[in-house]
Amino acid sequence: MVDAHQTFVIVGGGLAGAKAAETLRSEGFTGRVILVCDERDHPYERPPLSKGYLTGADERDSVFVHEPAWYAQAEIELHLGQPAVQLDRTAKAITLGDGTRIHYDKLLLATGAEPRRLDIPGTDLAGVHHLRRLAHADRLRGVLASLGRDNGHLLIAGAGWIGLEVAAAARGYGAEVTIVEPQPTPLYGVLGPELGTVLADLHREHGVRFHFGARLTEITGQDGMVLAARTDDGEEHPAHSVLAAIGAAPRTGLAESAGLALADRADGGGIAVDASLRTSDPDIHAAGDVAAAQHPLLDTRLRVEHWANALNEGPAAARAMLGRQVSYDRIPYFFSDQYDLGLEYSGYAPPGSYDQVLLRGDAAKREFIAFWLDEGRVMAGMNVNVWDVTEQIQQLVRSGQRVDTEALADPAVPLGALLA
Template identity: 75%
Template sequence: MVDAHRTFVIVGGGLAGSKAAAALRAEGFTGRVILIGDERDHPYERPPLSKGYLTGSDDRNSVFVHAPAWYAGADIELHLGQTVVGLDRAGKSLRLGDGTRVQYDSLLLATGAEPRRLEVPGTGLAGVHHLRRLAHADRLRGRLAALGQENGHLVIAGAGWVGLEVAAAARSYGAEVTVVEPEATPLHSAVGPEMGAVFADLHQEHGVRFHFGARLTEIVGQDGMVHSVRTDDADEHPAHDVLAAVGAAPRTALAESAGLELAPGPGGGIAVDAALRTSDPDIYAAGDVAAVTYESAAWAAATLAGGEDGAAGQRPLRVEHWANALNSGPAAARSMLGGDVNYDRVPYFFSDQYDVGMEYSGYAPPGTYDQVVCRGDMAKREFVAFWLRDGRVLAGMNVNIWDVAAPLQELIRSDLRVDPEALADPAVPLSSLTGSAEGAGKP
């Protein structure tokens, strides 16, 4: 039985929002829980959109967080296909696109991110795609199958995680794939050139063509359809379809219009404290849109070395991945209920491409690390890579090696100096390094 004495509203019908709603009920909250999403589909998980669902190995129903009937059973009031167009902090109310006003006692913003657009001629042609929503994946899945049957060409703008996962999916259907990327390797901003070269080799072995050091400048059409693409180095590639995979931007418009504090820097997002509370004590944020201040001396030093703003020991960081949505949504729910929450998880994400699976923990973009150490067999793509700064591990990536994420994250969290030779030695357990590193002390 719902007690209407308090109303908690969640804006955002993704994984973070739906998990927050479930956590409120699991924690015993008996007030109204209202979940508002601008998609008509029930809340779903996004990783399958570029992985199992896109390749055809998973069916459509497998992507949903809960069965549709679960929401009514848990007394969650769903408003699907609704956009929130106004937030009145003084009146503690939301205005929906259809004019409805919704009052709240506590509010969670889990509005996620949206794909960045290509600012080039030809983006209105049939055959230009983005991949962020289930409807996008539905459409793209059909096109990849058709391209495979017709020996068609897909051009992907951007060699980030989504771009590479779609490239792998497209090759599994038999489509021809060209990836246009301004950096010299894939995944440059995520794993740097050293490990980016590993993924370049992987995809080239599977027939993907890369055009590095170039940007898409025009999508050329014929009879309203994609015909080819041109790049800023005067090259032209045949194309029947184009995927824009040039990153995502946090959906902060609602928060910004209401005067909530935003995080500085290019990553942006809604600034939150360790309890996932925004600059308004009755409003919280979670998932892709939330920029959490992580306390780590190594990360702060790396951040400052990379030319980014940050105080010693602190760096607001926005993590766009499943694990962050999965964990921050329930954490925000507990915080809304008055719990003692300190959200300090090590950033984590995973990827599957062909027969290669990987997990990445930590934060080490180019310019923040001074050494990369590997243990294992890189030729077989069974290894662990470590990014270090001043002997401290900032991040690690395990490739086709499993059950090491926990000790790897413990090593990252320790901020201790470690021996690179021990890191490179597969005979030395990762779990032993935090203990052995303590002997060296911290300056």
């Protein structure tokens, strides 16, 4: 039975917000829990939007964090389809789009991120898409199926994770795919040229065309429909649909207007939080894609836009809201599925932070582990079609110790044996 002695409000209906609500109840909180979401759908997970649901392998219901009935059973008050438009820190209240004003004792901002838009002529044409929300995936799934039936062309701006996963899904439907990317390889800033080439070769084998070193300058059409896209080097590519997959920006508007401290844009932006996910206001926490957290192990501020971060930060923030001691130091982790290739990445190795990329296994067969090293210390590892090694990779990253690189490269040496 809920009592009204305290009200905890969560703004954001993604994985972080839903898991925070679940954790508040599982940890024994008996006050009001109010979850506000500007989408009409119940909280859902985002990876299926570019993976199983988009490919047609999974049903729509599989994306939801909880069954719809769970929220009433857990006495979670839902405000779906309602954006939070104002945060009054003095009065400790948020105002929703319909004018509803909600008081809070503790507030969690899990507002996520939004897709970056192409700032070029032609983006108002029918057939220009983004992929961030379930409604986007609903539309894009039908578009890919139609393109496959009609031998249509999908042009993707951006060779990041979303762009590559959608390309794989589109080829599965039989659509023609061209990817335009300003860098020389896919995921150049994340994986570097060594591993980006592996993914480029994979997609080329499945019929994807790449145009590297170029940016879109215009999308052209006729009768309101997309016909082609032009790049800054004078090329023109046929296209019946265009996907803008050029990254996401943290949704910080509510926090910024309320005067909360933000992280530098050069560092990815987001709401600045400490290791307990507390903002500059002690009664407000942030988690998920919008939170730029001070990482106690890596000694840097990180904003991580991946499933595992939302899965774990939401509960951590909930515990901190309850007054528990929290120091969020999980190793960043993400995964991707493209065709018959599956990979997992653990760690943090931004460009310029490592001096060696070491491969363990057979890159030609795409069965290997890549390690990013700095002076012999493992900063990150990515296992490609090699499984059940994530825990050992994360232990190597967490240890911070120098390793024997010859042993690290030798598949016959167990990873666990490299730990002192």
